Amino acid sequence: MTYTIRDMPPAIDAALLAKAKTVETATIGHKRFMGFLDPAIQAVLPSRRVAGTAVTLALPGQDSTLLHHVVQFLRPDDILVIDRLGDHKHACLGGGVACAIKARGVAAVVIDGTCTDLPEIEQYDLPVWCRGPSPITTRLYDVGGAFNVDIACAGAVVHPGDVVVCDVSGVLVMPVDEAAADIDWALSKQKDEPAGHEAIMKGALLGERSGATAKVLARTGR
Numbered sequence: 001m002t003y004t005i006r007d008m009p010p011a012i013d014a015a016l017l018a019k020a021k022t023v024e025t026a027t028i029g030h031k032r033f034m035g036f037l038d039p040a041i042q043a044v045l046p047s048r049r050v051a052g053t054a055v056t057l058a059l060p061g062q063d064s065t066l067l068h069h070v071v072q073f074l075r076p077d078d079i080l081v082i083d084r085l086g087d088h089k090h091a092c093l094g095g096g097v098a099c100a101i102k103a104r105g106v107a108a109v110v111i112d113g114t115c116t117d118l119p120e121i122e123q124y125d126l127p128v129w130c131r132g133p134s135p136i137t138t139r140l141y142d143v144g145g146a147f148n149v150d151i152a153c154a155g156a157v158v159h160p161g162d163v164v165v166c167d168v169s170g171v172l173v174m175p176v177d178e179a180a181a182d183i184d185w186a187l188s189k190q191k192d193e194p195a196g197h198e199a200i201m202k203g204a205l206l207g208e209r210s211g212a213t214a215k216v217l218a219r220t221g222r
Helices: 014-020 065-073 095-103 118-123 176-201 206-210 212-220
Strands: 003-005 050-058 078-083 108-111 128-130 145-147 151-153 156-158 163-167 170-174
Touching: 003 065, 014 050, 014 163, 014 176, 050 065, 050 151, 065 095, 065 145, 078 151, 078 163, 095 118, 108 163, 156 170, 163 176, 170 176, 176 206, 206 212
Parallel strands: 003 145, 050 078, 078 108, 108 128
Antiparallel strands: 050 145, 050 163, 151 156, 163 170
């Protein structure tokens, strides 16, 4: 295996990024089907919501040499998305790597695999989404890997430069040219939800408000 290292993608437009930081993945999930990572990818630190520019890394199982090297290229508001190429056993991110990534101002790290040293990840306040902790770490074996290439991460295709949104419900990745419309739709829905919940608490029927009752009545009459 060799190393592939490509240029950093353009950073996401500031206005789009600001909106992405306020949207909920679960709200977009009412409209969008593609781009959601496996629900096994969960937040290490609770109650975080972040968004940023996808920077991708394909990293072979026991080796984290390329990860150590590319940390220097990471920017504020980037989200490093790591394809572990099927390895869910060896943790590529622990206290030292978390410290180095946090020092670059990175928004978050998403790993289709495990991490370690949770107390230090908490200490450095680095938002991480992954498959959970593991005590078995990677080494500097100089095997290879690829930086800023298209990857498959937990069932989703991720391109360098995509919009990544991470929150308590999980992780969503969207191409920039599709993200704006879906984010605007979701923000509008989020704005209207409190009034809808209040109406239900006062006696409005969920099925009537959602349209489900009309569908069932049309087919069954009851």
